Amino acid sequence: MDTTVYVPVDGTRAVRARDLTKTYGSGEAVVHALAGVDVDFAAGEFTAIMGPSGSGKSTLMHLLAGLDTATSGQAFVGTTDVTGLNDGALTKLRRDRVGFVFQQFNLLPMFTAEQNITLPVELAGGTVDRQWFGTLVETLGLTERLTHRPAEMSGGQQQRVAIARALIAQPDVVFADEPTGNLDSRSGAEVLSFLRRSVRELGRTIIMVTHDPAAAAYADRVVLLADGRIAGDITDPTPESALAGLDALRTLEPDVSTGTTPAVPGAGA
Amino acid sequence: MATTTTAPSTDAPGSSSGGVPAAGPKGSSLPTARYTLAQMRRSAGRLTAAGIAILIGTAFVAVTLLAGNVITRATYDTIAARYADADVLVTTSGTDWRQDVEAIRGTDGVAAADAVRSAYLNLGDGSVFAYAEGIARPQDSRLMALDLTAGKWPSERGEIAVPDGLAERLHVGIGDETQVYRWVTTDPETGDGEEVTEDVRVVGITQDPYNAYASSGGAVVATPADIDEWADDPVPGGTFEIAALLEPSALSGGEPTPAVRDALDAAVVSGGKHSVKTVDEHAQQVSAERTGGEDLVFLVFVLTFAAVALLVAGLVIANTFQVLVAQRTRTLALLRCVGAGRGQLYRSVLLEAAVLGVLASLGGVLLGVLLAQTALFVAPRFDLGVPLPAAVSITPQVVLIPLAVGTVVTVVAALAPARNATRVAPLAALRPAETLSVRRGAGRVRAVLSALATIGGFALVGLGVYFGTTGEVQLGLAATVLGGAVSLVGVIVGTVFWLPKVAAFLGALVSRTGPASRLAAANTLRNPRRTSATATALLIGVTLIMTMTTGAAAARETADDTLDETFPVDIMVMPGAGEVPPSAAGTVDGVDGVTDVAEVYAADAELPGGEYLYLQGADLEDLRATVHDEHALDNLAPGTILLTQDDMENLGVAAGDTLEVTGTGSAVPLTVAETSNMGLSDVVTLTDLRKVDPEATFAAVWAALDPAADPATLLADVQDAMSDQGVFVTGPAAQRAQFEQVINVMLGIVVGLLAVAVVIAVIGVANTLSLSVIERRRESATLRAIGLSKSQLRGMLAVEGMLIAGVGAVLGIALGLLYGWTGALTALSVMGDVTLAVPWLDLGVVLVVAVVAGLIASVAPARSALQASPVEALAAE
């Protein structure tokens, strides 16, 4: 198991997918959620995954993080093939090397912000790195909120706690599935700039799924997904270039290999 | 449906407050029913555990009722057995019974008839005796309840047929002679009389397959002429029975026709009251008279435990519905948004409860019948000595009572949750799920009621203890039991206020052991109401069991102390029918396991005041070796006499005084010394006894046993060794064993009955855990995503289960100790100083069982928590 401390080196691939496929159902009702995806995510980079609804963004993320099992192909975190890991190894991977941020925040209601943040370290039986904790709390602006419970915090604050929780174990990569989906545009912008600061200032690697071209513009790179395949790649995106990329996906339809029709892009369309 | 056009009418309160044109109650009940059933189907899994709780409770009731029926049936059968195949019994005053028998034999439709007469006989040959009931050989063999296994029925005077058991006891076989002794009253005025002996010959051996004469020790059959002579004439004012066998033509559907009943009634010659009954009617009447409501006592006793089980089941149900309503808050709010009235939601929850109650109760009745039938099926393998019916008799009560009770309990338990459902505001549908909660905290009324009941109840218990210790046991027990019940209700009602605090304390202890435990402790506390309701269900059973075991322990200890003070030694061989021979000491000493013996001599002596003493004396060293009560002998020395405090008071002396004891010779001065042991009062040394009476006789053997050996077995060994001496062998071991057995059997029965309530409560723990697991699916998935391992998740739920069960058990044990002690003080103070003991072993067993049950209760919920894939759970809204 790769336990080396993260050293941000430009060009190192933090996460890779090789011919990754995922199918649901069988026979008539078969759905190719992912149809052979090859993609690399560089370490120390903030990548956004965009695509129409149902294009397989969440599925890709779940497979990369070992939350779900692939039908075929491989997914690597660093040099570890997560598709070949058993539950124990996956649990260890989630503890040490992968962080999550969810659209629904998913904080534990009975714990305070601080307890929520430190939970992953405790579950792993480790001791909290107080210096790193301080840095995170300060960067995310949570110093005043540490003793509050989720019910006493706004959505944006809850999501920042969730981000701190995802980063506390200094993972190789943080996956965020529509982290701003439940936030208004101001809290959303706040959360996004915190994510970008985590990458720029704290040297983290973040892969984020979003529908919002404006959100995607905070990233260093946008990977476009359509019908379970990689359909484009934009470096240093702007809201306009991201939107243009999404629009271009529409002209690709209809795809012959699957019966699904790309839906209208969500926000920003 | 055709009812959709029903005009608006007066509605249930609140149903129009939704601000939506509500349909009338008739129109609205159908959609409600459809919605309810759909909701139930969706929640089927969540309702299962609650259903099982009710199912077990109703099965308990059904089995009890069935057992009652079986007992009744068995009683009837035993009563009816002696009439064999007779169809009717004609009961007359018996003044002209011979004419009555003839008249009935002559009635149309009667195949055979005989008087039911018996004589009480003493049979034997001078060395062995046995009492038996003597009956006449009937006119028709179908009226004979006994079977002939060898020889023939008596046909001439002086011939008898005896039951096999009696033949063995009397050492007689076919052809052997024996004698009948009977008392013949010569002067009815004074009751004087003489014993008459007659020679009889055994011609047949019988068997009693239906135990018809089991209660009188077996029946000896003789010719009617002999029985006529041996039996007493009917007492004036009594009743006399004639059993009759009817022709098939006189029966319809197994019952005598009205015509034959009338004819029999008319045939009776004797004056006074008479009646014609079927044998079954007679059995019913006799058993009602004989048991005098004993069946009812049995039913009430067992049904009390069934009620406890149902109460616990009710708590589980209430908890389930409370959780269901909380989990459906969003759905309920949505329904309110689209126009459902409060009344509709209220009725919907109650309907759900009613359907659950009916289904579960039916299941319970079915289970009960199966269990009872299985028991009857296996029962014949154990020789119970009672004829049991082959199949249970399913009367309407057996089905209807459990069904009604189960349904009512379920619906009543759902009343509060149903009220909560009506309190859900339509606005709740718009709020995020995490912040939703159904009514937190508990009302002030509840707090006041609980406090009053608890304090009042315990005050009453205190009063009961006071009465008990001052000798008013009946009054004390009544007060203690009533106070105990009231305070327990108070405690149960109030658990929601303080039980979470105990849980928090235990949780804080547990959370030190790791992150999974910390999660578990936090989970247990996030919903105090749910936790206390679940733990309370267990608390009830544990409290009652602990009360019983504590009370039993106190009874045991108190009895031990009393026995130790009565018996100074392990075994005493005392004069019985014969004197204790001097050789007895050697015989007893020779028994394996007897360590020491003392030869005890005795003499009568007189005091100056004219009082008589029965002095016992033995060698001081032998006494020291045999008496087990360490300090009871401390004061005995040459020249002293041991007396208990009580005896000293009776004689008006004090320790240190000198008593002038006169035996056969001159007065011997003896110094009074105190002993605590009643059995050692009036004991002196052998030398002193000889001074009082040089001819003092050998009176008894006292023996000490090897402490490692089983005293009851050794007692039997000593009894065997002394069997042909006509002496009486006793000891505290025998008494203790007997007493112990009574206590253990009673405790076993009561704990067994209470165990049902505990099982239901454990199901309740599993239920709460699985409901929580369903509710926390997304949370569990998140935890898994951030690094909670499978075994940690399992561990978390296990700790939750053990915590809830542990809290219930710890509090139940504390309460049980309290009730057990107060109960023992009340009931046992008359026996002497009550020893209050903590039954550590039972306590440990109860605690371990409860905690392990909590652990087991977490297995199924943990499995379902692990089954859900993290992705699915995260996607679920």
Ligand SMILES: Nc1ncnc2c1ncn2[C@@H]1O[C@H](COP(=O)(O)OP(=O)(O)OP(=O)(O)O)[C@@H](O)[C@H]1O
């Ligand atoms: N459990 C499942 N069973 C069957 N099909 C599924 C399942 N989960 C996802 N799918 C299908 O797989 C495809 C990809 O789903 P996925 O959730 O990855 O899309 P997405 O890009 O995240 O969409 P959105 O933007 O709406 O979140 C969809 O067509 C979806 O219907």
Ligand SMILES: [Mg+2]
């Ligand atoms: Mg998605």
